Amino acid sequence: MELVNNMHIHEFQEMMKRLYIQRDSKRGVTGTYNWLLDELGELGEALEGKDKEATENEFADAIAWLASLANISGIDLESATIQKYSGKCPKCQNSPCQCTF
Amino acid sequence: MELVNNMHIHEFQEMMKRLYIQRDSKRGVTGTYNWLLDELGELGEALEGKDKEATENEFADAIAWLASLANISGIDLESATIQKYSGKCPKCQNSPCQCTF
Numbered sequence: 001m002e003l004v005n006n007m008h009i010h011e012f013q014e015m016m017k018r019l020y021i022q023r024d025s026k027r028g029v030t031g032t033y034n035w036l037l038d039e040l041g042e043l044g045e046a047l048e049g050k051d052k053e054a055t056e057n058e059f060a061d062a063i064a065w066l067a068s069l070a071n072i073s074g075i076d077l078e079s080a081t082i083q084k085y086s087g088k089c090p091k092c093q094n095s096p097c098q099c100t101f
Numbered sequence: 102m103e104l105v106n107n108m109h110i111h112e113f114q115e116m117m118k119r120l121y122i123q124r125d126s127k128r129g130v131t132g133t134y135n136w137l138l139d140e141l142g143e144l145g146e147a148l149e150g151k152d153k154e155a156t157e158n159e160f161a162d163a164i165a166w167l168a169s170l171a172n173i174s175g176i177d178l179e180s181a182t183i184q185k186y187s188g189k190c191p192k193c194q195n196s197p198c199q200c201t202f
Binding site for chain 1: 107108109110111113116117119120121122123124130134137138141144145148153156157158160161162163164165167170171174175176178179180181182183184185186188189190196197198
């Protein structure tokens with residue numbers, strides 16, 4: 001068992017790969033995407049309640065399924081994220097964002 | 102401008118806070134959640150195509166809006182994630198997962 005107390009986005013995606021790649025591959029992109037949507041529904045329900053632990057649990061599931069989906073889609077989630085969001089707003093190029101829309 | 106070439110989940114959430122907390126707070130939890138769902142819809146469309154850059158872009162937006170939603174919900178995404186997923190399947194306690202369902 002691997003214990004962690006901090007996590008790069010890339011490391012998390014790799015951990016999800018070690019844990020779930022066989023099942024994720026078998027389920028496929030569409031099935032995994034639909035599961036992610038279900039998890040987002042559960043997150044929405046948790047956000048309407050007042051149970052912080054339940055809400056944390058659903059946030060964890062949301063990023064977990066997003067990482068699983070990225071794994072079977074051949075996407076490096078951390079690279080994709082840094083490519084777009086790297087310390088400034090990708091639209092107005094400022095930090096904080098000063099977009100006027 | 103802050104340049105990065107790797108990113109902890111926590112650092113990414115903090116960066117999103119610096120960039121967008123004012124706008125996110127004003128929009129509120131429900132509005133931000135709905136925006137996240139819209140982004141997930143765009144991710145689904147991108148996954149049906151063959152444009153890898155577009156797909157990466159939508160993955161980046163999905164995790165960005167998830168981080169924004171966590172910010173205004175008072176949730177530390179990295180802590181929540183590590184609490185549930187820490188090197189083993191939270192259900193069967195194995196790595197790789199050996200759940201039978």
